[in-house]
Amino acid sequence: MRIIAVILAAGLLPLAAQDIKLPANLDRLAAKAQESVDVTLDRSMLQLAARFLSDRDGDQAKVKRLVAGLDGIYVRSYQFAAEGEYNMADVEAFRAQLQGPLWSRIVGVRSQRHADDVDVYFKIDGNGRQLGGVVIINAGPKELTIVNVVGTLDPDQISDLGGQFHIPRFETKGWKRERR
Numbered sequence: 001m002r003i004i005a006v007i008l009a010a011g012l013l014p015l016a017a018q019d020i021k022l023p024a025n026l027d028r029l030a031a032k033a034q035e036s037v038d039v040t041l042d043r044s045m046l047q048l049a050a051r052f053l054s055d056r057d058g059d060q061a062k063v064k065r066l067v068a069g070l071d072g073i074y075v076r077s078y079q080f081a082a083e084g085e086y087n088m089a090d091v092e093a094f095r096a097q098l099q100g101p102l103w104s105r106i107v108g109v110r111s112q113r114h115a116d117d118v119d120v121y122f123k124i125d126g127n128g129r130q131l132g133g134v135v136i137i138n139a140g141p142k143e144l145t146i147v148n149v150v151g152t153l154d155p156d157q158i159s160d161l162g163g164q165f166h167i168p169r170f171e172t173k174g175w176k177r178e179r180r
Helices: 002-016 027-033 041-049 057-068 087-097 155-161
Strands: 035-042 068-081 104-109 118-123 131-139 144-154
Touching: 027 035, 027 068, 027 144, 035 041, 041 057, 041 068, 057 068, 087 131
Parallel strands: none
Antiparallel strands: 035 068, 068 144, 104 118, 118 131, 131 144
């Protein structure tokens, strides 16, 4: 029986290991950047931060509920003086981690006029009603921002993250799904 459990666990391990890794060289970009932001909040730090949020304030209570299901928030953002100070191949290697059955790209913007690329990826959990993670990549000629939110969250809560933990605000009007 133990052998079957070990084999089963070994077979399921790759599924659990589908978490993405921020490229190590992103941290070296801070030395080249005019401005850089590095937010690293693991589960314990998120729980600690949530203790400072009020249950009585509506917006803070929403964020507190949202944070309860998260395992981490990781933001790397760099502003450069000139174009070409980071390697687009590194961004493509990061995007490659988001290919597969668990991740879906829901937004992909390529602008020749502004030379900006924006992608938003959702990691769908097993029941299809909750997200297991969100990744936002904004790659421009003089800026690079990667936001990785790890953990379980309801799609209706995504807009509540905007403006928190150095995550940009974004609108989800019209994205609300019908409750049944």
